[in-house]
Each structure stands twice: as C-alpha cells, then as structure tokens.
Amino acid sequence: MVRVIDLPPVVPVRHAPFWLETDTTSAGAGLDGREQVVFTENRRWVSEIEIPPLRASAARLAAVVGDQLRGRANLLRITFPNFGTATFEGDEDAFLRSIGIAPEDIARGFVLFGDGSSFDDGAGFALPDHAEPTVVSGAAAGASSLELDGFLGRSLAVGSFFSINDFLYRVEQNTDGTVVFNPPLREPVSAGDAVAVTMPSVLVRLRNDAGWRVFQQFGRHSERMRLRVTEAFDR
Helix, strand or coil: CCCEEECCCCCCCCECCCEEECCCEEEEECCCCCEEEECCCCCEEEEEEEECCCCHHHHHHHHHHHHHHCCCCCEEEEECCCCCCCCCCCCHHHHHHHCCCCHHHHHHCEECCCCCCCCCCCCCEECCCCCCCEECCCECCCCCEEEECHHHHHCCCCCCEEEECCEEEEEEEEECCEEEEECCCCCCECCCCECECCCCEEEEEECCCCCCHHHHCCCHHHCCEEEEEEECCCC
16 A cells, blocks of 8 residues: 655755646647647646755654655655745734735734724724635636635735645736636646645655665755755655
8 A cells, every 4th residue: 555655854855846747749840840739737736845954863764755756656745835825834913914915914913904094993904814725716627727715815925836635836917816727737626625725735755766866875964955856646
C-alpha cells in the first residue's frame, strides 16, 4: 500500500517553484512547412524543491524520511507558503494590517463608511475573516472554474495557488471568488470541501529512485539541497 510521508517541521521547504509539464504530439511538418500540434490534457506539476541547510539532527530525520519513501514507491506531501496573495499566518493583527485595514479600525473592531460615519447603532462593517475558504457548490472532475467563499477565497491573486485534497491548482482569474484555474479539477469536489490557501499542498514522487540521496551524502546537510519531484495522483 502506498504511504504518504510528511516532512518533519525541522526540514522546511525554502522554495517550491512548481510548473506544469505537458506532452504534446505532432506528426511533424508537412510539405508546406506547417505543423499540427495536438494537445491532450495530460499536464502534471513538476518542481525542483529547495531545502535550506540543516542541523545535523534535522539531517538525520531527513535521512529517515528517505528510508520511508523507498525511492519512488511512496509519496511525499509538499506544503509551502502561498506568496503574492492574502494569507493568514497566525497573527490576526498582522493579517489585517497586511490587507490594508487601518490600525484604528483594528482597535475599534469594525470598519466605518468611507466618510467616517457608522450605522445608526454606532456599528460598522465586520473586519475581514481569515478562515480558509470552502467550495460554494460542487463541480465535476475536469471543471476549470469554482466559486470559493470567504475573504481569502475572494482575494486569491492571479498566479497564486490553492489546493483541495492535496491536488494543486494555480489561479488564472478571480472575480470576487469565482476562480478560473489550471490544471482542471483532478477529481470531483462538493459544496463545503476545504480549500487550502495559506499553505497549499501537493503529493509528489521523486523523479528517480536516487533522488533522496542528497540527504545521505556526508556533510551535504550544511548546504542547500534540491529535490526533483513530479506530481502523484495516488489517493
């Protein structure tokens, strides 16, 4: 049975530059020089994950992860920060400041109208919620648009990521929570399914069986280390 292995917290991911790899087909150029390239939706995420220099004790834990992976047999869950979009990292005041809420509004607990007035009862608009989004309505595998709720869902920036059940997607367009993304949904989703925005995740395999050896070479733990991985679809 395939196992999913998580990196221990002392072995953090520094950079995770994911890009979509695809295979197109072509019969080659005709006599007129034109070529017909055929695309089938077979894209998968690939990356060269960078791990920062580790302490010797963390390097030993990383070596154990390699034992658990058994080369390409088992899966590695990569979780990484989602830069370039609104995220919540545990400090509510810092979150509110990062999205442009004024300190006086944070202290007051609500936002006033643009002219500084409030509702008749003296209250104003609620501060944005930092909860992770959920799916508003279900969609079939192959769909490339979803409606997400919550401030983080409505604010997902173009080019940023989100994940559902460890499947990773990149935002192409976002209109107040109606998100167009790539690649299309890997599996059906239902209303209420959790969406990871602050720390999206994806299941990957090593590109080759020796890919983890960098953690087992003497002294390498004090340098930056890179892992070549490709998306896995096992669930």
